[in-house]
Amino acid sequence: MSELKQSRPKGTQDFVPPDSERRRQVEAAFRHLAACYGYREIITPTFEHTAVFVKSSGEGSDVVTKEMYSFKDRAERDLTLRPEGTPGVVRAALENRLRLPCRLYYVGPFFRYGRPQKGRFREFGQVGVEALGEASPLVDAEIIYFGADFFRRLGISDCTVQVNSIGCRTCRPAYRETLRKSLFDQKERLCADCLVRLERNPLRVFDCKVETCRQAVQDAPTPRQHLCADCERHHEQVLSALTRRGLRHAANDRLVRGLDYYNRTTFEYLSTSLGAQDSLGGGGRYDYLVEDFGGPPTPGVGVAIGLERTLLAAPVAPAPARRHLAFVIWLTEAERAAAQELADRLRTDGIAAQVDYDARKVKGQFRSADAAEATCCIIIGPDELAKSVYSLKDLATGEQREVASDVLVEAVRALFRD
Numbered sequence: 071m072s073e074l075k076q077s078r079p080k081g082t083q084d085f086v087p088p089d090s091e092r093r094r095q096v097e098a099a100f101r102h103l104a105a106c107y108g109y110r111e112i113i114t115p116t117f118e119h120t121a122v123f124v125k126s127s128g129e130g131s132d133v134v135t136k137e138m139y140s141f142k143d144r145a146e147r148d149l150t151l152r153p154e155g156t157p158g159v160v161r162a163a164l165e166n167r168l169r170l171p172c173r174l175y176y177v178g179p180f181f182r183y184g185r186p187q188k189g190r191f192r193e194f195g196q197v198g199v200e201a202l203g204e205a206s207p208l209v210d211a212e213i214i215y216f217g218a219d220f221f222r223r224l225g226i227s228d229c230t231v232q233v234n235s236i237g238c239r240t241c242r243p244a245y246r247e248t249l250r251k252s253l254f255d256q257k258e259r260l261c262a263d264c265l266v267r268l269e270r271n272p273l274r275v276f277d278c279k280v281e282t283c284r285q286a287v288q289d290a291p292t293p294r295q296h297l298c299a300d301c302e303r304h305h306e307q308v309l310s311a312l313t314r315r316g317l318r319h320a321a322n323d324r325l326v327r328g329l330d331y332y333n334r335t336t337f338e339y340l341s342t343s344l345g346a347q348d349s350l351g352g353g354g355r356y357d358y359l360v361e362d363f364g365g366p367p368t369p370g371v372g373v374a375i376g377l378e379r380t381l382l383a384a385p386v387a388p389a390p391a392r393r394h395l396a397f398v399i400w401l402t403e404a405e406r407a408a409a410q411e412l413a414d415r416l417r418t419d420g421i422a423a424q425v426d427y428d429a430r431k432v433k434g435q436f437r438s439a440d441a442a443e444a445t446c447c448i449i450i451g452p453d454e455l456a457k458s459v460y461s462l463k464d465l466a467t468g469e470q471r472e473v474a475s476d477v478l479v480e481a482v483r484a485l486f487r488d
Contacts, residue, residue, distance in 0.1 A: 081184075081192025083378075093195070096224065096380060097177050100197045103220050104175035107212070109199050112174040114158040120148040126157035126331050126359060137182040151181035155198045156331070156356065156372055163202055164365045171203030188382070189347050195377030198353070202360065205369035207304045210335040210355055211311030217339055217351060217373050218317055224384040226341060229350065232322035233312070233337045235305035236273065236293040239358065242333070245296035246272055256286040276324040292323035301334055308335055327352065331359040335371065341383040350383060351375030392466055394486045395422045397439035401432060401451035408450050412460075419479050421486075439465065446485050448478070 078084060085093050101111070120140050127133045139151040152158055155176050163172065180196045199216065201209050214231060221229040237245060250272045257265060259282045260275065267274040276287055297305065312319050327336045338352035353373035360368035396416055400409040409425050416423040426438040439447050449461035449470075460478055463470040464485055473481045 079192075081186040083191060083193075089381075092386070093377060093381060096377060096384070097195075097197065099223060100177065100220060100375075101175070103216070103223065104199055107173070107199070107216055109173040109175040109201075112159055112162060112176055113178070114152070114155075114162050114176065116179065117149045117151050118158055118161065120150040122157045122161050123150055123153060125362060126160070127154070133182065137184055139181045139183060153180060153182045155180065155196060155374055156200060156359070156370075159200045159372075160202070160359050160363055160365075160370070164360065164363055168202075170368060171201070173199065173201050175199045187347055189344055189376070189379040191378060196374055197377060198351075198372055198374035200370060200372035202370045203368055204371065205357070207307035207335070208311050210304075210308045210337075210371050211315065213353065213371055213373050214308075214312060214319070214335075214337050215315050215317050217353075217375060220375065221339060221350065221380070221383075224380065226350070226380070226383045226385075228342045228383070230340050230342075231312075231317060231319040231337060232325055232340065233309065233319050233335070234294065234322050234325040235297060235301055235308075235334050236326050236332060236336055236354075237297050237301050238333045241296055241298035241301055242293070245291070245293055248291050248296065249273065249275075252290045253286065256290075259283065259286040271330065273326045276326045287324065293326070294321075294323050304334055327354055331356040331362070333357050337373075339375075341379070343383050344379055347379065349376075350379050391443075392445040393422070393443045395424060395442060395444040396482050397435070397442060397444040397447045398423060398425045399432060399435045399439070399447050399449045400425070401449070404452065405450045405455065408455060412448065412450065416479065416482070421479065421482055446482060448482070 123138060124134055133153050138153050141149055143149055159174055159176060163174070175198065177197045178195070179193055181193050183192055184190065186192060199213065201213060214233065218229060218231055236242065250268060253260065253268055253272055253275055257268065260268065261278065261280045261283055264275045264278050264280070264283050273293070275283060278284065294305070309319070322338070325336050325338055326332070332354040334355045334357070336352070336354035339350040340348045341350050342348065351374055353371070355369070355371040357369045359370060360366070398409040398413050400406045406427065413423040413425050424442060424444070426435045429435045429438060436447065444465060446465055447463040449463065454460055458475045459472045460475065461470055462473045462478070462481055
């Protein structure tokens with residue numbers, strides 16, 4: 071058996087206090103906002119049948135060919151740790167026969183094998199919303215606005231929005247052939263991956279980060295130049311709705327997203343504070359995915375947001391010097407049971423409380439309270455028990471006073487508010 075490694079796997083990270091608490095605050099802000107927009111939470115498995123992601127993302131996509139954590143279980147079933155959220159949500163909506171239209175949001179861990187970079191990990195947190203059964207371009211605009219609203223509420227002031235349309239099954243086939251012919255003339259500048267993309271899905275060449283490939287597509291025809299009348303109308307209505315909402319946005323004719331299931335609207339949020347990996351998240355419309363999974367024709371649109379990059383871009387609020395925690399101090403063994411009873415009483419009233427049962431000396435208990443970053447200490451000794459009072463010490467100011475038993479809860483809450 072190999073020796074136990076005392077380090078986390080490459081591409082993962084630990085969230086220890088206070089970073090863990092900050093992450094949960096961001097997740098809570100997302101849940102609250104999603105509920106305000108009419109979304110309800112869906113929780114799907116961390117792993118799915120591999121076919122779910124192959125079907126949705128496309129056999130030739132980078133996600134499928136390079137980034138998925140796939141394995142066989144003991145029954146030889148092909149399974150994959152989820153690399154993204156939309157396919158699992160669509161599968162669950164179909165399997166559980168959810169009534170449409172429905173609005174769903176998710177929060178959870180996702181997995182992609184890639185080169186770890188700033189804000190990019192092999193296990194990463196992601197939040198997202200999916201609107202199934204809604205075809206209006208106003209829904210596209212609302213979801214784009216939702217993401218911008220989320221970042222604004224977190225204080226990310228440098229977030230910019232880019233929007234594009236990549237057409238539909240009516241207009242995209244002809245455009246794809248036009249693009250393929252254009253890129254074929256530039257094939258000596260394309261990397262090996264893009265030569266494969268050229269045959270399978272040439273739109274993915276726009277996503278390549280290799281500099282020669284980026285140069286090759288500079289003069290290539292763009293999707294917006296080949297939209298059918300319906301797609302052009304849809305796109306114009308999305309942009310008009312964003313303008314009415316007062317959301318600044320920019321056109322990006324090369325924004326195609328790296329997954330096969332998108333059609334019409336694609337969008338992305340960027341932050342200048344992130345460096346090369348500047349995307350906070352993005353999404354788009356996927357009107358054919360439910361049908362591809364065997365369901366009825368059903369429009370859909372969604373957004374996915376990366377938690378790690380969001381945390382990097384969001385301003386860090388000054389951490390409070392003390393937690394909202396009351397630490398109960400007992401002076402002698404005779405008061406230890408009373409300390410435990412008081413802690414239980416405080417918890418029943420919704421106040422976080424802690425007792426150090428191991429420390430034999432009062433000084434050690436105060437050290438434990440300081441390590442826990444408690445707001446206050448409540449001291450119980452023989453005199454306090456005899457008089458039905460407690461000594462309440464504010465650990466931020468050092469002030470200590472006697473408080474009657476019947477007003478203790480109010481006194482502690484007052485310290486928490488301060």
